Amino acid sequence: MSVSASSYDKKSKNSLQNGEGNSVQSQSVWRSIIADRQKLQTIVTLLVLLLMIIVFSFFNPRFLTLSNFQNLARNTAPLIIAASAMTAVMIARGLDLSVGSVLAACSVVAASLAVKGVPLPLAFLAALAFGAFIGFLNGAIIVKMRVSPIIVTLGSLNIARGIAYLITPSAILVGLPPNWSTLGTTKIGPFPMPILIAAVVALVYSWASQKTKFGKHVYAVGGNEEAARLSGVPVERTLISLYVLSGMMAALAGIVLSTRVGSGDPNIGVGFELEVIAAVIIGGTSLSGGEGRIMGTVIGAIIVGVLSNGLNLSGVEPFWQYVAQGMVLIAAVVVDKRVNEGVLRIGRRRPRAA
Amino acid sequence: MSSIDLAEPAPRTETGQPVLQAFGLSKQFPGVRALAGVDFDLMRGEVHCLIGENGAGKSTFVKILAGATQPDSGEILVRGVKAEMAGPRDAKELGLAFIFQELSVVDGLTVAENIVLGSEPGARGRFDAQSATATARKILLGIGFDTLDPDMRVGRLSTAEKQAVMIAKALCANADVIVMDEPTSPLEEQEVRQLFQVIATLKQQGKAIIYVSHKMREIEEIGDRVTVFKDGAKVATLNRAEATPRELIRLMVGRDLGDIFPAKDRQPGREVLKVSGLSGARIRDIDLSVRAGEIVGVAGLVGAGRTELLRSIFGADEVVHGEVSVDGELVPANSVRGAIRSGIGLVPEERRGQGIVGVLSVFDNVLLPWQEFPDSRRDNGEPEIVARQAVESMNVKTPSIRQRISLLSGGNQQKVVVGKWLTMKTRVLLLDEPTRGIDIGAKREIYKLIHDLAKSGLAILLVSSELPEVLGLCDRILVLNNGYAVGELPGSASEADVIELSMLHGGQS
Structure with missing residues (x-):
């Protein structure tokens, strides 16, 4: 990726220097953008996001304010964290439906420990470990027993939600220490803490997916599992690691979310997995694995966040927001399919000679 | 990763020593003798062609080499040492590489990433993209595909270029036996020429190549030796001079x-x-x-x-x-x-997948079109009687027409598939x-x-x-x-x- 991006830069510099080659150069640059599914998809989603921002700011002047953007950033942070992890899982052709429940279970774990007087860092670490543990179970069962990830994580979705209620039978925990909300509500400069954490997660995931052997293995496993196995890629270890990370990132999202709202609530995160998957798919990750980028997902997550934030501000009833989100998701998949087919047609150079 | 010196031919450990040998390889599938006591040997720097009709045993032989199927008896020696091919990874470690028609490349990765996949350069988990590109470029240059951009995504390549990536991958893994299964069938004439040049280069480097093909012209052109398979057995191994198309066809056919x-x-x-x-x-x-x-x-x-x-x-x-x-x-x-x-009635190619509905009874299967097209029925009688007649006229052996069809033998299932068209004005x-x-x-x-x-x-x-x-x-x-x-x-x-x-x-x- 980085190499093609730098050659793109070089090309545009060249074309600026010698004016005559300009149109030819830019034409080829355009062609390379059109032919590269990923780039095209990123551009399309960015345009959609821009359009949404314009439309919402037109409907409500409060949309384009710093405080609303800070609010938006705080709300979108858990989504970006969990969706970054989900992107890697889905690139490897997996799926993790349990993230919403794991988020709830882990935040309840952290909150109940905090109520008992356990120092916050330790409580948070315990929550992360618990999330990683559920992720490990997901991955191990999927890989070793060869069960479909949908089934396994649908099961653990229920299990984790059950655990959350078992820990706190009487709904919301009381007696949280006063510093509980620090993480979720502080700001560094104009930036709320949650979005900074999310940015770090997304950057690390993005770097790892492009610049490490592990990242290459993730793409290989999703693109052609058999080829990866025959090349000596540790397919099983790669997949299990991805689910462990997904569980851990769901836990982190849970910590961020519950410290922001200032409670330990077993009811949070219902339907969160669908928002996460929507963000990943809107961001251009291929449903059939092997393709996708973290930065696309970040844009996808922002689109999901802007959609609900914007609809809220425009006074649309919350129930309609579900409808809108569902439609955006379906539209994204349809666009994904179209773009894919279009590029395939361009990419196939030799039509079979008749 | 071991480096490959392309400047000079790989050291030839006595040209006479076989790099791969097989003795008495046999494989029995239920009802079919797929391979019967096949002996085989492969020299360094040789292109050894395998030819035979469909089902003659070539694929079973290749699958055993790849570790995808286990032989019932017989043994394989690689560089004179007895080899156990328990799985595909064993074959890889022994230096055998396979280029099947179904090319195992990862479309989402680049050419270089595919070539080094599984043995990526770089310290402490980092992927060293520059070194991968350099390795890929060197290997591609060595096989005359230096026009291929190592940073191009493989999904955008033609089949011929993907094959080149597979060959480069084999070289990167230091394979010295390369098995190609009908590599030219998806290629255009000009691409075939290019592949043959790559094969010539590989020969010079001392690689041994097993080349499975149906095409006489190709075998005449690149084969050093040809082994003919028929009905699971090796009929003969011929030298280039003896292997005329007429002779090969004669050996492939000629059965009772x-x-x-x-x-x-x-x-x-x-x-x-x-x-x-x-x-x-x-x-x-x-x-x-x-x-x-x-x-x-x-x-x-x-x-x-x-x-x-x-x-x-x-x-x-x-x-x-x-x-x-x-x-x-x-x-x-x-x-x-x-x-x-x-x-018109069709009895499709795959009985299980396309011909029958396994969970339904013989009765339901045989009456599928009959119940759907009342106007095209041959006979408008009671369903029970129509089904029974079709089953009897086809001589289907089943305890009852209510029997689940998946419990019948293949032959009887097929008779039901034919029988369903006899209930119609076919x-x-x-x-x-x-x-x-x-x-x-x-x-x-x-x-x-x-x-x-x-x-x-x-x-x-x-x-x-x-x-x-x-x-x-x-x-x-x-x-x-x-x-x-x-x-x-x-x-x-x-x-x-x-x-x-x-x-x-x-x-x-």
Whole structure:
């Protein structure tokens, strides 16, 4: 990726220097953008996001304010964290439906420990470990027993939600220490803490997916599992690691979310997995694995966040927001399919000679 | 990762020593002797071709080498040491690389990333992209594919370029035996030339190549030795000079047909099925006609368009041009339901996947079209009686017509699939590999049934990969090559005639 991006830069510099080659150069640059599914998809989603921002700011002047953007950033942070992890899982052709429940279970774990007087860092670490543990179970069962990830994580979705209620039978925990909300509500400069954490997660995931052997293995496993196995890629270890990370990132999202709202609530995160998957798919990750980028997902997550934030501000009833989100998701998949087919047609150079 | 010095040929440890040997390899599948005591040896710097009809044992042999199938007996020696191929990774570690038609590349990764996949350069988990690109560039240069950009995504490459990536990957893994299974079938003529140059380079580097092919011209051109397989056994290994096409064909054929086929004492009547100018994705401008009481065979290599021809006539594969008529009446194009109403029935290639509905009973299976098309029924009686008659006329052996069809033997299942068309006013029966996976006794019975059906006035079009079957049953044989009808032979033709027509006469138009 980085190499093609730098050659793109070089090309545009060249074309600026010698004016005559300009149109030819830019034409080829355009062609390379059109032919590269990923780039095209990123551009399309960015345009959609821009359009949404314009439309919402037109409907409500409060949309384009710093405080609303800070609010938006705080709300979108858990989504970006969990969706970054989900992107890697889905690139490897997996799926993790349990993230919403794991988020709830882990935040309840952290909150109940905090109520008992356990120092916050330790409580948070315990929550992360618990999330990683559920992720490990997901991955191990999927890989070793060869069960479909949908089934396994649908099961653990229920299990984790059950655990959350078992820990706190009487709904919301009381007696949280006063510093509980620090993480979720502080700001560094104009930036709320949650979005900074999310940015770090997304950057690390993005770097790892492009610049490490592990990242290459993730793409290989999703693109052609058999080829990866025959090349000596540790397919099983790669997949299990991805689910462990997904569980851990769901836990982190849970910590961020519950410290922001200032409670330990077993009811949070219902339907969160669908928002996460929507963000990943809107961001251009291929449903059939092997393709996708973290930065696309970040844009996808922002689109999901802007959609609900914007609809809220425009006074649309919350129930309609579900409808809108569902439609955006379906539209994204349809666009994904179209773009894919279009590029395939361009990419196939030799039509079979008749 | 070990470096590959492409500047000079790899050290040749005595040109005379075989890098790979096999002794008495045997493999039995239920009802089929897939491989019987095959001995084989492969020298460094040699291209050793494998040739044989479909089912002759080439694929089983290659699968055993790849570790995908375990032999019942026999042993394999790699560089003189006994090798256990428990799985694909063992073969890789022993320096064997495989380039199958189904290319195992990862489309989402770049050329360089594919080449180094599994042995990536870089310290502490970092992927060293520069070093990967450099390695890839060096290897690609070595095989004359230096025009290929290492940073290009593989999904955007042509098949020939993907093959080059696979070959480069094999070299990167330091393989010294490279097995290629029909590598040229998806290639254009010019790409074939390029591949042959790569093979010549590999030979110079001391690599040994096993080359599986159907194409005589290629074997003549690049083969140092040729091993002929027939019915699971090795017939002979010939040197280049001895391996003339005539001789190879003679060795591949020449088997006892026996009298498992009924005498061809049918009297063809008037024309029933007429196909003119039929073209689709895989077939081009095909004309044919089948008369009542006639069995016409369709021969050709795998991929020649045989199945596609039957499916297009039946409306299951898209037809772009041309028309089909039955008894002079035009059959609506691209409509399976229209074809059935016009009196066409198809017995598809894969019995389990396409012919039967495994969870349903014999009764439900045999009456599938009957219940769906009341206007095209042959007989409007009670369903129970109609089903029983069809089952009896096909001589299906089942304890009850309520039996789940998946519990019957393959031969009896197939008879049900044919039987369902006998409940209808069927005029044309299209049979695609009707005896595949059926034991020899049941085959004979099905041959007799096919013959009897023709005799009763049906027009039958039969596709089979088994040439003896085509020759033993058919009155005429249409030979396809790369989607075109390249000729027609009488039922009295020899296997050699059919093979020659389907292989020798250009694959390209």
